[in-house]
Amino acid sequence: MPKKRFAIRRNKLLREIKKSGADALLVSGIKNVTYLTGFSGDSSYLILGPKLAVIISDSRYTTQIEEECNGIDVLIRKRDQPMLESVSEVTKKAKLKKLGFESHLTSYRQWEQLQSEIKHLELVGIEGSVESLRKIKDAHEIQQTREAVYQAEKGFALLKASLHSEMTELQAAHELEHAMRKFGGEKAAFDPIVAVGPRAALPHARPTHQTIGSSDFILIDWGSQTSEGYKSDLTRDLTTGKILPKLEKIYKVVLKAQLQAIKAIRPGAICSAVDASARSVIEKAGYGKYFGHGLGHGIGLDIHEETRLSAVSHEVLKPGMIITVEPGIYLPGWGGVRIEDDVLVTRDGHEVLSSVPKQFEESVIR
Amino acid sequence: MPKKRFAIRRNKLLREIKKSGADALLVSGIKNVTYLTGFSGDSSYLILGPKLAVIISDSRYTTQIEEECNGIDVLIRKRDQPMLESVSEVTKKAKLKKLGFESHLTSYRQWEQLQSEIKHLELVGIEGSVESLRKIKDAHEIQQTREAVYQAEKGFALLKASLHSEMTELQAAHELEHAMRKFGGEKAAFDPIVAVGPRAALPHARPTHQTIGSSDFILIDWGSQTSEGYKSDLTRDLTTGKILPKLEKIYKVVLKAQLQAIKAIRPGAICSAVDASARSVIEKAGYGKYFGHGLGHGIGLDIHEETRLSAVSHEVLKPGMIITVEPGIYLPGWGGVRIEDDVLVTRDGHEVLSSVPKQFEESVIR
Numbered sequence: 001m002p003k004k005r006f007a008i009r010r011n012k013l014l015r016e017i018k019k020s021g022a023d024a025l026l027v028s029g030i031k032n033v034t035y036l037t038g039f040s041g042d043s044s045y046l047i048l049g050p051k052l053a054v055i056i057s058d059s060r061y062t063t064q065i066e067e068e069c070n071g072i073d074v075l076i077r078k079r080d081q082p083m084l085e086s087v088s089e090v091t092k093k094a095k096l097k098k099l100g101f102e103s104h105l106t107s108y109r110q111w112e113q114l115q116s117e118i119k120h121l122e123l124v125g126i127e128g129s130v131e132s133l134r135k136i137k138d139a140h141e142i143q144q145t146r147e148a149v150y151q152a153e154k155g156f157a158l159l160k161a162s163l164h165s166e167m168t169e170l171q172a173a174h175e176l177e178h179a180m181r182k183f184g185g186e187k188a189a190f191d192p193i194v195a196v197g198p199r200a201a202l203p204h205a206r207p208t209h210q211t212i213g214s215s216d217f218i219l220i221d222w223g224s225q226t227s228e229g230y231k232s233d234l235t236r237d238l239t240t241g242k243i244l245p246k247l248e249k250i251y252k253v254v255l256k257a258q259l260q261a262i263k264a265i266r267p268g269a270i271c272s273a274v275d276a277s278a279r280s281v282i283e284k285a286g287y288g289k290y291f292g293h294g295l296g297h298g299i300g301l302d303i304h305e306e307t308r309l310s311a312v313s314h315e316v317l318k319p320g321m322i323i324t325v326e327p328g329i330y331l332p333g334w335g336g337v338r339i340e341d342d343v344l345v346t347r348d349g350h351e352v353l354s355s356v357p358k359q360f361e362e363s364v365i366r
Numbered sequence: 367m368p369k370k371r372f373a374i375r376r377n378k379l380l381r382e383i384k385k386s387g388a389d390a391l392l393v394s395g396i397k398n399v400t401y402l403t404g405f406s407g408d409s410s411y412l413i414l415g416p417k418l419a420v421i422i423s424d425s426r427y428t429t430q431i432e433e434e435c436n437g438i439d440v441l442i443r444k445r446d447q448p449m450l451e452s453v454s455e456v457t458k459k460a461k462l463k464k465l466g467f468e469s470h471l472t473s474y475r476q477w478e479q480l481q482s483e484i485k486h487l488e489l490v491g492i493e494g495s496v497e498s499l500r501k502i503k504d505a506h507e508i509q510q511t512r513e514a515v516y517q518a519e520k521g522f523a524l525l526k527a528s529l530h531s532e533m534t535e536l537q538a539a540h541e542l543e544h545a546m547r548k549f550g551g552e553k554a555a556f557d558p559i560v561a562v563g564p565r566a567a568l569p570h571a572r573p574t575h576q577t578i579g580s581s582d583f584i585l586i587d588w589g590s591q592t593s594e595g596y597k598s599d600l601t602r603d604l605t606t607g608k609i610l611p612k613l614e615k616i617y618k619v620v621l622k623a624q625l626q627a628i629k630a631i632r633p634g635a636i637c638s639a640v641d642a643s644a645r646s647v648i649e650k651a652g653y654g655k656y657f658g659h660g661l662g663h664g665i666g667l668d669i670h671e672e673t674r675l676s677a678v679s680h681e682v683l684k685p686g687m688i689i690t691v692e693p694g695i696y697l698p699g700w701g702g703v704r705i706e707d708d709v710l711v712t713r714d715g716h717e718v719l720s721s722v723p724k725q726f727e728e729s730v731i732r
Contacts, residue, residue, distance in 0.1 A: 040572070041570065042570075059658050060568070060569045060570045060658075060659070061570070063568055063698075064568070064570075079658060079659070079677075080676065080677065080678045101474075103473065103474045103475040103478070104473050104474075104475040104476075105473060106473060106474050107469065107470050107471060107472060107473060107474070108467075108469040108470075108472050108473070108474050108476075108477045108491060109469040109470040109491065109493055110470075110474075111474045112469070112491075125474060125475065125478075127475055170547075174544065174547045177543075178540065178544050181536075181540045187557070191553070202426070202429060202430070203426045204407065204408075204426045204427070206406070292425050292426075292445060293426070293445070310446065311446065312446045332429075
């Protein structure tokens with residue numbers, strides 16, 4: 001099995017660890033462990049330094065780690081042996097003096113315990129070093145995201161074909177997850193939003209027992225997750241009854257904003273500028289105060305990753321980033337429109353990974 | 367709406383806060399916020415003291431909090447305003463001097479930020495105070511758990527009726543979640559385990575593309591989650607081919623162990639003693655070293671809650687606790703058997719909440 005990509009990622013991280021002055025990093029975030037080793041289980045830590053790479057796990061995962069993590073040492077804890085005791089064991093054996101820990105993922109309590117368990121070494125908080133690497137997707141991750149988009153799109157097409165007015169928001173959400181699984185999805189990337197009419201004004205509406213046919217339009221925000229954990233995240237709006245002129249007007253503003261923002265995506269672009277390129281369209285149309293959230297976010301092993309398209313982010317886009325672009329207009333009591341696609345930053349611009357039709361005419365279903 | 371139960375829970379917590387010497391507690395664990403307020407969203411904190419109860423959230427949840435959280439003040443953060451800045455605002459306005467924080471749920475980095483943001487007050491780490499209350503379920507929570515068990519059982523019956531030898535582990539797992547939703551389940555309480563033959567030797571096996579008919583038995587570990595977030599957790603083993611004498615023998619040992627442990631459950635019983643009552647049966651049969659995990663755990667808003675039936679837990683059972691009882695025997699390369707039910711500790715003993723047949727003969731499917 002070509003597991004070279006994990007070694008490459010670990011080598012990149014080692015450079016960051018070296019810069020921090022630590023002898024090794026205790027990686028406790030499970031998504032970070034997965035990213036660096038390929039291990040797909042839970043409840044496991046990785047200690048990584050120039051001369052050591054050890055996964056600390058328990059007997060439930062012995063076989064799985066053997067299968068998934070070539071070339072990494074494993075310490076299987078005994079039943080009832082605390083994790084931090086095993087961490088101490090590894091650091092002593094490796095004669096470490098300064099151990100980095102993920103300060104944003106380690107609880108204050110764990111830090112206290114670590115301090116008292118590991119009196120022989122100095123602890124240094126390191127924030128977000130693995131997450132920084134995770135921002136730039138490698139070829140395999142891009143392929144995985146394409147697959148997650150494919151699963152989401154096929155599932156959506158199947159749901160669309162089976163929608164009827166008596167179906168509830170909840171039933172539609174459940175059918176959608178079931179449909180994505182038919183195309184290889186492991187599960188929904190997050191609980192899908194299916195929001196009828198006025199409920200679409202709530203950007204995070206939970207599906208209810210309201211029926212699809214009880215209003216003239218619905219908003220659906222959904223994504224799929226591959227077996228390796230990579231995610232897609234899309235939003236479309238469908239008209240299910242009369243075509244309201246107000247809806248058409250708002251829809252076209254949001255679509256124009258989204259297309260303009262996508263056009264602005266290229267290496268070197270500043271996140272706040274991309275956000276502004278969508279926001280300016282919505283502001284000019286007079287709906288500025290009804291677009292209350294950021295324009296988009298990174299996706300990958302997590303559904304919300306670090307790169308944020310927002311007014312306060314001065315981050316610079318780089319090739320390999322995959323971000324959502326999702327402007328919206330929400331009118332309390334009336335409803336909302338959001339259009340969301342997943343976009344890869346390429347060497348010379350961008351590639352929109354998703355291709356669900358989004359011209360207003362195409363959103364009409366009967 | 368009768369939301370009195372949330373006020374009762376908050377009052378109980380206030381007594382604990384008072385004991386700790388803090389003026390108020392910053393509740394940052396979202397399940398704990400849900401437990402104390404009824405709020406079902408995300409990304410929100412609660413500050414609770416004798417004279418204040420404030421939820422800090424953002425504009426996505428304005429309407430939802432109004433609907434769900436009677437009698438609690440709300441602070442909606444402005445777009446891009448950091449959470450901890452709002453926390454600081456509330457503590458200043460309330461003239462707090464000593465603020466408790468959930469040290470097991472607050473990251474070291476958040477604690478650092480809190481320290482620098484809130485220089486006017488002293489921080490005191492408080493561990494697990496809400497989780498301690500959550501161990502004892504009130505009448506509403508018991509009702510919710512019954513519902514979660516009902517959804518799991520009905521879903522399992524439907525899956526059992528549709529199992530066939532060409533179905534894969536993955537398909538069966540997906541069908542099971544879909545089936546539980548037909549009976550009102552919001553989703554699976556956790557990713558179901560469907561493990562064929564030798565794969566059943568892995569206590570946390572992930573479903574694969576292997577077909578149900580490729581071995582003589584399968585292990586299924588599943589549960590449902592209600593719309594309010596309460597969970598069930600069950601395991602059954604089904605024979606799909608020839609009834610192997612070895613399987614029958616092991617099954618009967620595990621069943622005997624489970625029934626003996628359930629019998630030991632009553633108020634006042636020590637967790638380690640309940641664990642021992644199952645473990646002794648398995649040890650006597652010569653399989654002691656093949657039962658590598660604890661006997662059970664609390665369930666509720668989380669799938670693994672604090673009360674642990676394990677050899678090292680000296681906790682005493684109390685009425686209102688709901689725990690799983692799940693002994694198992696796992697023979698590497700051959701397969702495994704586990705039987706799991708959800709048990710309520712009552713005033714004078716226990717009640718098994720789940721009722722899926724588990725006599726060996728009844729588990730046969732064709």
